[in-house]
Each structure stands twice: as C-alpha cells, then as structure tokens.
Amino acid sequence: MxxxxxxxxxxxxxxxxxxxxxxxxxxxxxxxxxxxxxxxxxxxxxxxxxxxxxxxxxxxxxxxxxxxxxxxxxxxxxxxxxxxxxxxxxxxxxxxxxxxxxxxxxxxxxxxxxxxxxxxxxxxxxxxxxxxxxxxxxxxxxxxxxxxxxDPMLMKTMPPRLTAATGIDAFFHGLESYVSRLSTPISELYAKEAMRLIINNLYEAFRNGKNMEAREKMALASTLAGLAIDVSRTTLLHALEHPVSGHLNAVHGEGLAALSLAYMEFTLPLCPEKFANVASLFGEDIDGLPEQEAAMKSIDGMKKFLRKFGMDIGLRELGVNEDMIDVFVEEAGKSPISKTNPRPASPADMREIYLKSL
Amino acid sequence: MxxxxxxxxxxxxxxxxxxxxxxxxxxxxxxxxxxxxxxxxxxxxxxxxxxxxxxxxxxxxxxxxxxxxxxxxxxxxxxxxxxxxxxxxxxxxxxxxxxxxxxxxxxxxxxxxxxxxxxxxxxxxxxxxxxxxxxxxxxxxxxxxxxxxxDPMLMKTMPPRLTAATGIDAFFHGLESYVSRLSTPISELYAKEAMRLIINNLYEAFRNGKNMEAREKMALASTLAGLAIDVSRTTLLHALEHPVSGHLNAVHGEGLAALSLAYMEFTLPLCPEKFANVASLFGEDIDGLPEQEAAMKSIDGMKKFLRKFGMDIGLRELGVNEDMIDVFVEEAGKSPISKTNPRPASPADMREIYLKSL
The missing domain is CATH 3.40.50.1970 (Rossmann fold)
Incomplete structure (x- = not known):
C-alpha cells in the first residue's frame, strides 16, 4: 500500500x-x-x-x-x-x-x-x-x-495504565466534540457511538489486554472519536489540559481525567440535554428527572467510570501546585479550542476549574 | 457558494x-x-x-x-x-x-x-x-x-405518496448497506441511524408534511443512508427493482416496497444477527428468541411499517406480470449490486422472489 x-x-x-x-x-x-x-x-x-x-x-x-x-x-x-x-x-x-x-x-x-x-x-x-x-x-x-x-493486534501489548489513559483521552474526544459549538448531526453520531463503545469496552481492555474483541471495539471507538473531533474539535477541557502535560510532562489522559469533573460541572448548565444523554450512556437512571438534574448525573457516571481505572486523581498527583495556575490560565485562554465550549469560560472560570481539580 | x-x-x-x-x-x-x-x-x-x-x-x-x-x-x-x-x-x-x-x-x-x-x-x-x-x-x-x-424547507411541499416512496427508498439504502458484504463499522453506524430516524419520523412527515422536525430528521436520514451506500452500496433488492422501474416506469420506492418482504425472507438466514437488530429498530419484541426467529421478526416489522403508508403492495399493482420475469431475472443478474448480497442469489432464487412479490 x-x-x-x-x-x-x-x-x-x-x-x-x-x-x-x-x-x-x-x-x-x-x-x-x-x-x-x-x-x-x-x-x-x-x-x-x-x-x-x-x-x-x-x-x-x-x-x-x-x-x-x-x-x-x-x-x-x-x-x-x-x-x-x-x-x-x-x-x-x-x-x-x-x-x-x-x-x-x-x-x-x-x-x-x-x-x-x-x-x-x-x-x-x-x-x-x-x-x-x-x-x-x-x-x-x-x-x-x-x-x-x-489494527487492534498492535494494541495488545499496551500496559493497563496506558490503555486507561489513552482510552480516556478518546472518551473526551467523544464527549467534547459531542457538546462542542461546532458539532453537527454526523459528528454527534460518531461521538455518541465512540462514548458508548468506550463505556462498554475500556474496562475489559484494561483488565485483560489480550481480549481482542475489547481491543477491537476500543480501536473503532478511538477512530470514530478522531473523525468526530476532525469536524467539531475538542473544547475547554483539552485547552485546560495542554498546559498540564506541556509543563509537567504529564500523561495527557491523566491530565484530562483530573480536570474532567470540574469541567463537566462548569459546562453542563448550558447544554443539559447533551449531558443527560451522556448520563444515559453511563447507565445512570435519569428517568423523570428535570433536565439539569439528569445532566448532573453524567458527573456521577464519570466518577464511577474513572474509579474503575484508578484514574480518580487530582492535578496535585501530576505535580501541579497553585503557583502554576496563573500561567496555565493564560495559556489555556490563548487556545482556539477554549472557544468551542458551549459555555464560554472567563479567566476566573478557568482558574476555578483548575483549583477545584487540584 | x-x-x-x-x-x-x-x-x-x-x-x-x-x-x-x-x-x-x-x-x-x-x-x-x-x-x-x-x-x-x-x-x-x-x-x-x-x-x-x-x-x-x-x-x-x-x-x-x-x-x-x-x-x-x-x-x-x-x-x-x-x-x-x-x-x-x-x-x-x-x-x-x-x-x-x-x-x-x-x-x-x-x-x-x-x-x-x-x-x-x-x-x-x-x-x-x-x-x-x-x-x-x-x-x-x-x-x-x-x-x-x-434543506428540509425544500421538502415541505412533497405530496404524501412521494414522501412515503422516497422515504422507503432511503430506508432500504440503510437496510441494504447495513447487510451488504461491503459494510464497514462506519457504514453500519450511518445505516442504523438512518433506519432508526426513518422508522421514527417517516410516518409523521407523511401524515403532516409541514412538520419541519420530521422533515429535518428525514433529510438527515436520507443523507446518512446516502453516505452508507457510498461505502457499501445497495444489494440484491435494488438489483431486482431496477428492471421494474426501468421497464414499467414505476416509482422506484414502490418497486422496492413490493419486493422487500420476499427479499428479506430470502436474505436473512445468512445474517440473522443484523436482521434481528432491524427487528429491534422496528420495536419488535425479540427478547429470548433464537437468532433466526428474531431475524424473522424484521419481516413482521416491515409489513406493519409499509401498511401505514399504503405501501403494502404487490408487483402486479405496478404492472408486472409473469411473462416479464425472465427478462427481469437476466437484467438483475447482470447488476454488480446483485453480488453484494450476504446471500448469493441464483437465477432460480431471483425468479422465486419476483413470483412471491407479484
């Protein structure tokens, strides 16, 4: 070829x-x-x-x-x-x-x-x-x-921690492109399917890396998520993470995990319907709940999901301390993908997300 | 532009x-x-x-x-x-x-x-x-x-019969590309979403053409189905239909409807899992059924669906008679899309599908 x-x-x-x-x-x-x-x-x-x-x-x-x-x-x-x-x-x-x-x-x-x-x-x-x-x-x-x-065969030897960190990166490609202001019906379709596949298969690929069915589903999920961000890009979460892995040479997926809950809490009030759908994908029961409450359930789902991989971590574990945050806020604010978020974030908003994520 | x-x-x-x-x-x-x-x-x-x-x-x-x-x-x-x-x-x-x-x-x-x-x-x-x-x-x-x-606004004035016939064409683009031997995970994603949208919205667009939400969902569905067949093509059903609309100047979607039940019955034994999924999309209860029986339920779903639009028709209503079938079989057999079917069809098989569909 x-x-x-x-x-x-x-x-x-x-x-x-x-x-x-x-x-x-x-x-x-x-x-x-x-x-x-x-x-x-x-x-x-x-x-x-x-x-x-x-x-x-x-x-x-x-x-x-x-x-x-x-x-x-x-x-x-x-x-x-x-x-x-x-x-x-x-x-x-x-x-x-x-x-x-x-x-x-x-x-x-x-x-x-x-x-x-x-x-x-x-x-x-x-x-x-x-x-x-x-x-x-x-x-x-x-x-x-x-x-x-x-080719999922090439992914077989990935160690569990790397499987989890890269899989979680793919998950946020799905979630962020799904809620992005640039999303389209087709990118949303890719994004939802990517999230669904990751929720259903990442734990098995993490637990037993030789399970080729799980590896195959994860390979498809990350490809779909890549197609989704090619259309809709990522959002504020990726913008906030880049300074973390840039300055501390941290693993990108771990940076995303550490920032994710505060990011979701900040963002969901402006597109509760989409976050409610994410809660459903996590298997959370949102039946009959008002939309904002249903959306909040996506955070519960995310927490439980991260815990399965030992990825319920804070930024401090990646070496971040409070003194770094001013520089991080400045850099994140310059990123074009801080503009695609459904809820625009001021420097004060970003600062608060970093602080909550320590 | x-x-x-x-x-x-x-x-x-x-x-x-x-x-x-x-x-x-x-x-x-x-x-x-x-x-x-x-x-x-x-x-x-x-x-x-x-x-x-x-x-x-x-x-x-x-x-x-x-x-x-x-x-x-x-x-x-x-x-x-x-x-x-x-x-x-x-x-x-x-x-x-x-x-x-x-x-x-x-x-x-x-x-x-x-x-x-x-x-x-x-x-x-x-x-x-x-x-x-x-x-x-x-x-x-x-x-x-x-x-x-x-633009769904351009579809607002379509009369009900044309809405149904074109929507059913889009449905079979979805179904055929989904079961096609050329299907890929991405074309299957397009195809399933197209079928889901059509099952949930075509009747409303047919009943009330001014319902813009239904028109919009149908526009998206037919675009997704078009993307699906661009990858995976259609199959035997389209191959069998082309002689009907070619010789009798019939409406393509009506030809597909007339041939569809016999086509599904012929094809489903070789990919029962996919047809069982189609049955689920139709809302048929397949819980606990053996795979072949679950697949057969897709025919029940299709029958009920066609009936809603008065599209439960036979080939005779489109002007076909038995004498034409030899020519139709010959032409359909020459079509490249008769080769993409999950179950290959001999001339005798095609003849039987035409006869059953009279």
Missing part, C-alpha cells in the same frame, strides 16, 4: 516500545518486501517538541525520504505530521502555530498502536514549545494522513 | 414541480445575485434515459456552461451527474455503463428536494437505456458532488 505514496519512508516513532514489541522490525521487513527503503527516526518523546520535529525533518531531507510513516501513539503520529510539513516548507515548524499555512507536506501514513488519539484520521497535531513549555494544536489540509492503519 | 465552482450553471431539473413550487425561480434569483448565469434544462423525466442526458450535455456545451446544478429528486440529481460527465468526455454516456472511466466532469452541485436518494452525497447515478429499458447504476470519483444542499 505504501508504494502508492513514495519510495523511501522516514519511520517516525518513539524511543523504545515499538522496537521492543517487534512492531518496528516487522514494519521494516514489510516495507523492504514492497521495495520501499526506510530510515528510522526514533527520537520522539512523549509531548514532542519543536526541536524533535526539526531534527526529524533534517533527517528526512538529508536521507532524501519522500514519505513519512508515523508509528505509535499520538506523540509519534503527531510528530510524523509535523515532520512531513517541516521537510517541504522552508520555514520553522513553530511558524505554523503562529498563523502561517504550509503549502504542502510529504504523504503521511499513520499506524496507531494505542486507542486514544484518533490522530490517524484527523488533520491535527499537538507540539510543545521546548522553551516556554507551551503545548499547542494546529492542523491543515496537507496534514491529513494519506492512509491509516488501525 | 456556487461562485467557487463556475460562472455559468446548467440547472438540471424535472419537467414541472420545481417550477411550480417556485424553487427554480428562487434558485435563478440567488445565482443571479451571485453573478452566476444560469441555463435551465428541465427535461428530466422519472427514470431518466441516456438520450435525456445527451440532450442536456448538448445544451451545456452549446451554452458554454462550466458547472451543473441538479435540483430535484434522484432523477434530476443523477441526470446532473451524468450531464457533467457527458459534456466533458467525447464519448456517449452509455459507454460509462460498459466499463469506460471518464477522465473528468464539470463541478456538480446537488440540491435535494426529496428525502430518499442520498444521491447528493454519493458518486452514483442510475440511468435507463431507452431502447432496451435496462436501468443501470454507475459512479466515478469525478461524479462526486462538489457540494450538496440538504
């Missing part, structure tokens, strides 16, 4: 797990059989930085690669998109987070090994500025993957 | 209803205000023929149109796609039903005024050979509409 897109691939991946699991060797072998040369760039760290992307682009240029294959979780896949852009546009990757639009990118193939990000089917990528620790998202027509491989 | 695609539009539509309802005048006015000239081609008949398309392409060429706007139901929208192709490729339109692939087409905008075909979001078009009366479907990358307008 890759032969359609190029002759020499830069394989973009993380530092260890793809090598250890044998996935990388297998991939090199398959590409070799198809007559495609490959160059490995395995320096992608969690929450990848601009400088990693520049180094990847330098490798792609010097080795004359003509396509990029991202293999791993969101960090590897996002870095692959950014490298595909950086290697063909004579500009620093940071400029594309400041209003510049790239004219082209190398063809991108994404191979997802977690069921979380959905990055394999959307245009977005998130990078961290290594100096300021600011974490920002952007995306362009040319950063759509040309092809995506979503 | 149309300004993005061209400067002079060929407006392809049926002989009367768009003019009578005022939609055509309104459309000319809007295009005029946007500085776009328009030429009207209002000769599209139900089950449009190759010759109509050739005449439309001649008009487009002689008037130097650079885009095509289809406005109406499936006949007008399908004719628009075919004209967009015929006017830029120096070949007869019939050749594209015989294996030729067109290299390009004029940009196509589709405005749907029924909630049935889904043609506004898929690549397919169906034409009838005026000599043999054979009705065939085809589709290409270049026949995807560049834009679609799906």
């Amino acid at each position: 890759a032969g359609r897109y190029g002759k020499k691939a830069l394989l973009v991946t993380g530092k260890q797990s793809m090598r250890k699991s044998g996935i990388l060797d297998e991939l090199e072998r398959i590409l070799g059989e198809a007559g495609i040369d490959s160059v490995i760039f395995d320096k992608v760290e969690p929450n990848p930085s601009y400088s990693t992307v520049e180094a990847g682009a330098d490798t792609a240029i010097s080795k004359k690669c003509d396509m990029v294959i991202g293999c791993g979780g969101g960090s590897a896949m996002d870095a692959a998109k950014a490298i595909a852009i950086a290697s063909l546009n004579n500009k620093e990757i940071s400029s594309f987070f400041e209003g510049e639009t790239p004219s082209k990118a190398m063809p991108i193939i994404e191979i997802t090994t977690t069921a979380g990000t959905g990055s394999e089917v959307d245009r977005y990528f998130v990078l961290t500025n290594p100096e300021t620790k600011e974490k920002n998202a952007t995306g362009f027509k040319c950063s759509y993957p040309a092809a995506a491989i979503v | 149309a300004g993005r695609y061209g400067k002079k539009a060929l407006l392809v539509t049926g002989k009367q209803s768009m003019r009578k309802s005022g939609i055509l005048d309104e459309l000319e006015r809007i295009l005029g205000e946007a500085g776009i000239d328009s030429v009207i081609f209002d000769k599209v008949e139900p089950n449009p023929s190759y010759s109509t398309v050739e005449a439309g392409a001649d008009t487009a060429i002689s008037k130097k149109c650079d885009m095509v706007i289809g406005c109406g139901g499936g006949s007008a929208m399908d004719a628009a796609k075919a004209i967009a192709i015929a006017s830029l490729n120096n070949k007869e339109i019939s050749s594209f039903f015989e294996g030729e692939t067109p290299s390009k087409a004029m940009p196509i905008i589709e405005i749907t005024t029924t909630a049935g075909t889904g043609s506004e979001v898929d690549r397919y078009f169906v034409l009838t050979n005026p000599e043999t009366k054979e009705k065939n479907a085809t589709g290409f990358k270049c026949s995807y509409p560049a834009a679609a307008i799906v």
